[in-house]
Structure formats: C-alpha cells, structure tokens
Amino acid sequence: MAYSQEVLARFRNFFIEIGELSFFAHRYFKEVFSPPFEFKELLRQCYQIGNKSLLLVGVTGFILGLVFTLQSRPTLMQFGAESWMPSMVSISIVREIGPVITALICAGRIGSGIGAELGSMRVTEQIDAMEVSGTNPFKYLVITRITAATLMLPILVIFGDAIALIGSAIVENLKGAVSYQLYFGKVFNALHFNDLIPATIKTFFFGFAIGLVGCYKGYFCKKGTVGVGEASNAAVVYSSMLLFIIDFIAVFVTDIFFEI
Amino acid sequence: MSGIKNSSSQNFRLGVFVVLGTLILISALYFIGKRQNLFSNTITLYAEFKNLNGLQLGNNVRHAGINVGVVNKILMINDSRIVVGMSIQEDLSQHIKQNAIATIGSDGLVGNMLINIIPQSGDGTIVKSGDTIRTYSRIGADDMLTTLNVTNENAALLTADLLKLTTKILNGKGTLGMLINDSLVAKDLKKTMNNLKLASAQASQVLRETNAAFKTIQSNNSVINTIAFDTVSGTQIKNLLANLDESSMKIKQMSTDLTNYFEQLKDADGVLNYLTNDASVVRSIDSTLFYIKEGTYKFNQSMEALQHNFLLRGYFKKQERLKEKKE
Amino acid sequence: MKHEINTDPVLQIDSLVKSFGNNRVLNGFNLKLYEGENLVVMGKSGSGKSVMIKCLVGLMHADSGTITIRGKDITMMRPQELDILRTEIGFLFQGSALYDSMTVRENLEFPLRRHKERLRIRESNINLVKEALENVGLSEAIDLMPAELSGGMKRRVALARALILKPKIILYDEPTTGLDPITAKEIIELMRTIQKKYSTSSLIITHDVDCARVISNKIILLINGVNYIEGTYKQLVQSTDPLVKAFFK
Numbered sequence: 001m002a003y004s005q006e007v008l009a010r011f012r013n014f015f016i017e018i019g020e021l022s023f024f025a026h027r028y029f030k031e032v033f034s035p036p037f038e039f040k041e042l043l044r045q046c047y048q049i050g051n052k053s054l055l056l057v058g059v060t061g062f063i064l065g066l067v068f069t070l071q072s073r074p075t076l077m078q079f080g081a082e083s084w085m086p087s088m089v090s091i092s093i094v095r096e097i098g099p100v101i102t103a104l105i106c107a108g109r110i111g112s113g114i115g116a117e118l119g120s121m122r123v124t125e126q127i128d129a130m131e132v133s134g135t136n137p138f139k140y141l142v143i144t145r146i147t148a149a150t151l152m153l154p155i156l157v158i159f160g161d162a163i164a165l166i167g168s169a170i171v172e173n174l175k176g177a178v179s180y181q182l183y184f185g186k187v188f189n190a191l192h193f194n195d196l197i198p199a200t201i202k203t204f205f206f207g208f209a210i211g212l213v214g215c216y217k218g219y220f221c222k223k224g225t226v227g228v229g230e231a232s233n234a235a236v237v238y239s240s241m242l243l244f245i246i247d248f249i250a251v252f253v254t255d256i257f258f259e260i
Numbered sequence: 261m262s263g264i265k266n267s268s269s270q271n272f273r274l275g276v277f278v279v280l281g282t283l284i285l286i287s288a289l290y291f292i293g294k295r296q297n298l299f300s301n302t303i304t305l306y307a308e309f310k311n312l313n314g315l316q317l318g319n320n321v322r323h324a325g326i327n328v329g330v331v332n333k334i335l336m337i338n339d340s341r342i343v344v345g346m347s348i349q350e351d352l353s354q355h356i357k358q359n360a361i362a363t364i365g366s367d368g369l370v371g372n373m374l375i376n377i378i379p380q381s382g383d384g385t386i387v388k389s390g391d392t393i394r395t396y397s398r399i400g401a402d403d404m405l406t407t408l409n410v411t412n413e414n415a416a417l418l419t420a421d422l423l424k425l426t427t428k429i430l431n432g433k434g435t436l437g438m439l440i441n442d443s444l445v446a447k448d449l450k451k452t453m454n455n456l457k458l459a460s461a462q463a464s465q466v467l468r469e470t471n472a473a474f475k476t477i478q479s480n481n482s483v484i485n486t487i488a489f490d491t492v493s494g495t496q497i498k499n500l501l502a503n504l505d506e507s508s509m510k511i512k513q514m515s516t517d518l519t520n521y522f523e524q525l526k527d528a529d530g531v532l533n534y535l536t537n538d539a540s541v542v543r544s545i546d547s548t549l550f551y552i553k554e555g556t557y558k559f560n561q562s563m564e565a566l567q568h569n570f571l572l573r574g575y576f577k578k579q580e581r582l583k584e585k586k587e
Numbered sequence: 588m589k590h591e592i593n594t595d596p597v598l599q600i601d602s603l604v605k606s607f608g609n610n611r612v613l614n615g616f617n618l619k620l621y622e623g624e625n626l627v628v629m630g631k632s633g634s635g636k637s638v639m640i641k642c643l644v645g646l647m648h649a650d651s652g653t654i655t656i657r658g659k660d661i662t663m664m665r666p667q668e669l670d671i672l673r674t675e676i677g678f679l680f681q682g683s684a685l686y687d688s689m690t691v692r693e694n695l696e697f698p699l700r701r702h703k704e705r706l707r708i709r710e711s712n713i714n715l716v717k718e719a720l721e722n723v724g725l726s727e728a729i730d731l732m733p734a735e736l737s738g739g740m741k742r743r744v745a746l747a748r749a750l751i752l753k754p755k756i757i758l759y760d761e762p763t764t765g766l767d768p769i770t771a772k773e774i775i776e777l778m779r780t781i782q783k784k785y786s787t788s789s790l791i792i793t794h795d796v797d798c799a800r801v802i803s804n805k806i807i808l809l810i811n812g813v814n815y816i817e818g819t820y821k822q823l824v825q826s827t828d829p830l831v832k833a834f835f836k
Contacts, residue, residue, distance in 0.1 A: 048272040129684040133698035155281030188291040
C-alpha cells in the first residue's frame with residue numbers, strides 16, 4: 001500500500017517537474033526578446049561556457065578520434081578496407097559521436113556549473129538581492145546562461161569534431177602512412193551537407209537543453225547546502241537524459257527532411 | 261580598472277573562439293560543397309546506358325582517371341534505355357571531346373561505381389553543355405570474350421590430338437600398311453588427306469586473319485586497348501591471343517609434316533608394309549578431322565560474331581574497302 | 588530617544604496573511620513604522636519574520652492584507668512600479684548576499700545599473716562606491732572578491748550596497764547572525780551611525796536581544812503569526828508574560 005503510493009507520488013513528481021520545466025522554457029522565450037538585454041553578462045557567460053570548456057572538449061575530442069581510429073583499424077584491416085577509415089570515422093564523428101560526446105561533457109561541466117552557481121545564489125539570497133536591486137534575475141542569470149549555452153555548444157562541437165578528426169588523422173598518418181592531405185581529402189569526399197548541417201542544428205538544441213535544465217534546477221534550488229548539491233547533480237542527470245531524447249528526435253527529423 | 265581590462269580581454273578571447281569556430285564550420289561546408297562542385301561552374305553531359313550496374317546519384321565521373329564531376333541525374337526512359345546526366349567542372353571539360361566514350365566501372369573491388377569517360381584518338385570537337393556522348397556497354401565485351409574462349413579451347417584440344425597422331429605416324433608405329441592393302445581405306449585416306457589439307461589451310465587462314473585483326477586492335481588506340489589496360493579482361497585477351505598464335509603455328513607445322521610424310525609414302529612402297537592392321541588409327545584420324553572441321557566452323561562463327569561487334573566493325577569495314585580497292 | 592515627528596507611518600502593514608501549504612506562517616500581522624524610527628521585530632526562528640520582510644519588498648506575495656509604503660499599496664503593484672519603489676528601500680540580507688562572482692566594487696555598482704538613470708543621480712559610479720565604502724570603513728577593500736572578506740567585512744559591504752542609493756527606509760534581516768559578539772556590536776554601531784547620518788527609518792528583524800536593546804525605539808514580538816506584544820525594550824523586559832520572559836530571560 002505504502003509502496004504503491006510512493007510510486008504514484010514519484011510519477012506525480014515526474015510530471016510536475018516536466019510541467020515546471022516547460023513553464024520555465026516558456027518564460028525563457030517570453031522574456032528573451034524583450035528589453036532590457038543583459039548583453040555584457042551574456043558575453044561573460046559565453047566566455048565562461050565557451051572558452052572555458054574548450055580545453056576539456058578539445059582533449060576529449062582528440063582522445064576520442066585517436067582511440068576510435070585505433071580500435072577500428074584491426075576490423076577494417078581484416079576486410080582490407082583501411083582506405084575507408086577516413087570516411088567511416090568522419091561520418092560517425094560529425095553525425096553522432098562528436099555532438100553527443102561533446103554535449104555530454106558540457107552537460108557535466110556547464111550543466112553542473114550553472115546548477116551549483118544558481119543554486120548557491122538562491123540559497124544565499126543573492127537572487128533575491130538582485131531582484132531588490134532592480135535587476136530582473138531571470139533576465140540577468142537565466143536568460144544569459146541559456147542563450148550562451150545555446151550559442152556556444154555548436155561552436156564547441158565544431159571544435160570537438162575538428163580536433164577528433166585531427167587525432168584520427170594522426171593515427172592514420174603514423175600507423176597507415178596516410179598523408180594528412182589524402183586523409184582530409186577523403187574526409188571531405190565522404191561528408192555531405194546532409195551530415196554536417198542537421199548535426200550542427202541539433203547541437204543548438206543540445207546547448208539549450210543543458211542551459212535550461214541547469215538554470216531550472218539551480219533557480220528553484222531547495223534551501224541549504226544539500227539543495228545546492230542536489231541541484232547540480234540533478235542538472236547533470238536530467239540534461240544528459242534530455243540530450244539523448246533530443247538526439248533520438250533529431251535522428252527521426254533528419255531522416256524525414258534530409259533522407260540519410 | 262582591472263575589471264574593465266579583464267572583461268575586454270575576455271571578450272577578445274571569446275571573439276577569437278567564436279570566429280575560429282565559425283571559420284572551421286564555413287570552411288568545412290565550403291570543402292564539402294567544392295567536392296560536390298557546388299561552387300564552380302559546371303556543364304552537363306548526358307550518356308545513355310542499358311544497365312547502370314548500381315551507379316547512383318553523386319558517383320564520380322572520371323576523365324582519363326581524373327575526377328571531373330559527379331552523376332547528378334538518372335532518368336529511366338524505358339526498360340533498356342537509361343539516361344545519366346553528369347555535371348562536369350567547366351575548366352576540366354575543355355579536354356573532353358565529343359567522340360569520347362563513357363563506360364560504367366567501379367573504384368576497386370569494393371569501391372563505388374563510377375563513370376569513366378575514355379578519350380578516343382583522332383580529332384574531335386570539344387563537348388559543350390547538353391551534349392550526349394557515346395557509351396560502350398561492358399556486357400558486349402563479356403559476350404565476345406566468352407566466344408573467343410570457347411574457340412580457344414577447341415583449338416587447343418584439336419592441336420593436342422593432331423600432335424599425338426603425327427608423333428605416332430612419325431615413329432612408324434601404325435597401321436598404314438593395312439591402309440595400302442585396302443583400297444577403300446586408301447580412298448578414304450586420300451579424301452581425308454584432302455580434307456585435312458583444306459581444313460588446315462582454312463584454319464591457318466582464319467588464324468592469320470584473327471591475328472592480324474588483334475594486332476591492329478592492339479596498335480590501334482581503341483576501346484579494346486583500354487580494356488586490356490583495365491583489369492581481368494585484359495589478361496584474358498592477352499592470353500587468348502598468345503594461345504591462338506601458338507595453335508596456329510602448331511597447326512601449320514603439323515600440316516606441313518603430314519604433307520611431307522604422305523609424299524614420302526607415295527614414293528616409297530616398301531615402307532607401307534610396316535603399317536599395321538589397326539582400324540582405330542583410321543577412326544582416330546576420322547575423329548580428328550571432325551574436330552578440325554568443327555573447330556574451323558566455330559572459329560568462323562566467332563569471327564562472324566567479332567565482325568558484328570561494333571568495336572571491330574571499323575576494322576572489318578576497312579578490310580572490305582581495301583579488298584574493293586584491289587579489285 | 589522617542590521622536591514621532593509625522594503622524595503618517597512611512598511603512599504600514601495591515602493584517603498580513605501568508606501560508607505555505609497548510610502552514611499559516613503569518614496570520615493577520617500588523618505593523619507601523621514611523622519616520623526616523625528604529626523598529627525591531629523579534630521572534631523565534633521560523634516564526635515568519637523573514638517571510639514578512641520579503642513580502643515588504645515584493646519578493647513574496649502575501650495571501651491577503653495590505654502593505655503600504657509611503658502611501659502606496661505594494662501588493663497591487665506592477666513589477667515596474669515595484670522596481671521604482673524598491674529604490675527607496677535598502678535591504679540588508681541575512682547572509683550578506685554579496686554576488687560571489689563580482690568584486691566589491693561591482694557588487695556596489697550593481698544597484699546603480701538600472702536605478703541610476705531613473706533617480707537622476709549625476710555622480711559617477713566610482714564616487715558613489717567610494718562614498719558608500721567610506722561610510723562602512725572599508726575603502727581599501729574595493730577590488731577584493733567577496734570570498735576574500737571576513738564575515739564582518741561582508742556584512743559591511745552588504746550594508747554599503749544597501750545604502751548606495753541613499754534609501755529612506757532600510758530593512759535589516761538578521762543583521763548580526765553568524766557574527767561574533769564583538770563584530771556584531773560593530774555592525775550595530777554602524778547601523779546607528781548611518782541612521783543618524785541619513786536620518787533613515789529602519790525595520791530590523793532579529794532574535795538577538797542585545798541588538799534589540801541597543802538600537803530599538805520600539806519592539807514587536809511576533810509569535811504564532813501575530814504581533815503578540817509591542818513596546819519599548821524596557822517595557823518588554825519588565826513584562827510578566829511567560830512567553831515574553833522566555834525571550835528576554
């Protein structure tokens with residue numbers, strides 16, 4: 001009896017959460033285009049989210065490309081199809097692995113960062129202080145962060161993709177004696193607009209999801225330091241889940257509009 | 261002060277980050293687009309095929325081994341006519357002449373299908389947009405190769421039989437003595453000899469013609485040539501030519517031997533007694549003759565097929581014209 | 588130290604009700620703050636003091652009751668009007684609430700961002716910041732980050748921030764919590780100095796009896812969501828009511 005009630009309550013909470021998140025997103029779109037615009041803070045957040053994540057994304061991307069190529073080599077060699085390596089690696093990185101891995105890393109870094117920052121600002125009444133100071137904290141804190149994440153993630157993904165391909169090219173160059181020119185020639189031969197454009201468009205949604213969930217969790221953080229931890233943790237978990245759902249939808253939509 | 265400086269250097273770095281990222285994206289889009297000839301001026305050429313063998317939109321088009329464009333249109337007119345549109349880079353199209361031939365090939369064993377535009381010798385005007393160029397279907401060549409192969413096998417079989425026979429006769433182990441006693445057999449033998457001579461002459465004539473034909477083809481810059489450079493078919497044809505050469509030589513050699521031998525038989529009566537009464541020799545000679553006949557017939561047939569093949573039509577027409585001139 | 592110059596209160600709360608779920612925190616609370624007065628509201632933790640003060644600046648919305656500041660009812664106000672009114676009120680938060688990501692200077696400049704033009708303040712930001720920091724005796728801390736400050740310094744910077752627009756009413760939410768007695772005394776002294784210098788009216792929420800003793804003109808005891816008893820410090824100390832006695836020991 002108690003158990004079923006608990007399950008029911010969890011279901012209820014889940015839908016409440018979804019509803020609140022939708023309302024939060026709605027509020028974002030309602031306020032993002034109305035003045036005053038916190039442009040300076042937006043730039044600051046872009047710097048925090050974009051530049052500060054570049055190293056992490058770069059290192060991850062490089063290792064990803066390196067390892068992916070190293071692991072695929074033996075299999076392709078069995079078929080004598082090493083020459084297909086650049087096409088295979090580039091298509092899988094540009095279409096799927098690059099955006100998803102970069103977004104997951106950013107969910108970890110940016111999402112938790114935003115969740116913890118806004119959470120602690122909520123707990124220490126900084127958000128209240130802002131409101132009392134005549135600045136709309138939703139505009140100043142939430143809109144700038146969500147917008148910055150939405151704008152920066154695609155760029156981070158592009159860097160991640162490029163660095164991953166460089167890593168892959170290095171392996172091919174050392175192990176397979178493929179020149180860089182040949183490697184990238186083959187990469188661009190294999191890639192089509194259909195690979196690059198939908199993948200780039202979906203990263204905007206990834207960025208939006210990371211920013212949205214992080215801000216939502218932080219903005220409505222429960223009191224106390226435990227609340228901050230929960231907010232930052234939940235931001236990562238929920239945004240990662242949301243990323244996969246978006247990716248799933250994106251693949252469907254891409255299939256319809258671009259005929260992969 | 262430090263705050264302002266700090267934020268301006270942050271903004272600078274942010275600017276670099278954004279500009280660099282956008283540049284990478286734009287250049288990636290540019291390079292992809294360039295590969296698909298979206299930004300350079302292109303012309304369109306058409307070619308009609310019976311069978312595309314899995315050719316798809318976006319497959320490469322090569323001219324003399326260089327990528328010059330992509331397949332951008334496939335139009336099925338009816339069950340045996342498919343028109344393929346190719347967008348060719350304008351600067352590279354200046355070297356394609358109107359007499360060039362398009363064939364469908366593949367890029368390695370597991371590679372994509374592609375269209376090869378093969379330049380032909382001789383002067384031709386440069387193609388312009390909208391032109392249709394000639395095609396050559398690989399299936400024709402395959403048929404031809406099969407026929408030639410059968411001919412070759414028959415010729416080889418025949419040669420082997422004849423060789424065995426002549427060896428026996430030359431060694432003096434045989435039944436020719438019996439042949440002399442039996443007038444019927446002698447008559448048969450004479451007839452056979454005549455037939456053999458005729459057949460040999462025919463065979464060598466045919467072989468000479470084929471040889472000559474292939475030699476011309478080889479020296480000529482025609483499609484066969486490119487096939488020869490191409491893949492398996494090249495080695496096949498080369499082997500075939502070599503075999504044909506060899507067989508014709510052997511047949512010639514053998515018929516000379518035979519003629520000499522029978523002349524000796526006529527002059528020297530005594531030797532005939534050594535011939536045994538073995539009828540199997542006669543049967544074997546008979547069957548040999550049959551093989552030779554059949555071989556010649558088949559050879560003629562394949563020559564006919566060759567004559568009808570458009571690749572070689574040019575050569576035979578030339579031959580006919582030469583004949584007419586002589587007459 | 589009693590001076591009731593004006594008959595009209597600058598701030599008035601009438602029968603304020605606020606509940607969270609089934610928990611009715613405020614149940615008809617009344618309050619009048621006169622100009623130049625230091626009014627202390629005391630109560631146990633969770634008695635609704637902070638809720639009341641947040642309702643005063645529109646951070647929370649009351650279920651019923653009216654809040655009148657300088658003759659205007661804020662419960663019906665639109666956000667823009669509320670913003671204008673907020674410039675006349677300084678708010679010192681419980682935990683100082685300095686913005687962690689900004690320097691002291693940026694913290695002080697923050698209220699100026701939106702309000703400066705509206706209030707037609709001609710002075711440059713830097714002068715205003717310097718003046719505010721001088722008032723709290725922390726001029727040297729201008730370029731430090733909040734994390735580099737001690738608790739007492741944070742509280743002073745927060746006070747400087749609350750004063751930067753020279754408000755007429757200052758709300759103090761537990762100004763001495765989390766501070767050692769000596770620092771707490773310093774802060775209380777500072778509050779008195781500032782009150783004299785700018786002749787502000789103050790509403791102070793605290794459970795610190797010392798603070799109430801030093802600064803209050805009048806004390807309201809908030810128990811069970813209503814004003815349990817009102818009076819000067821002396822009056823309340825002499826009260827025989829066991830609940831009041833429990834407070835002042």
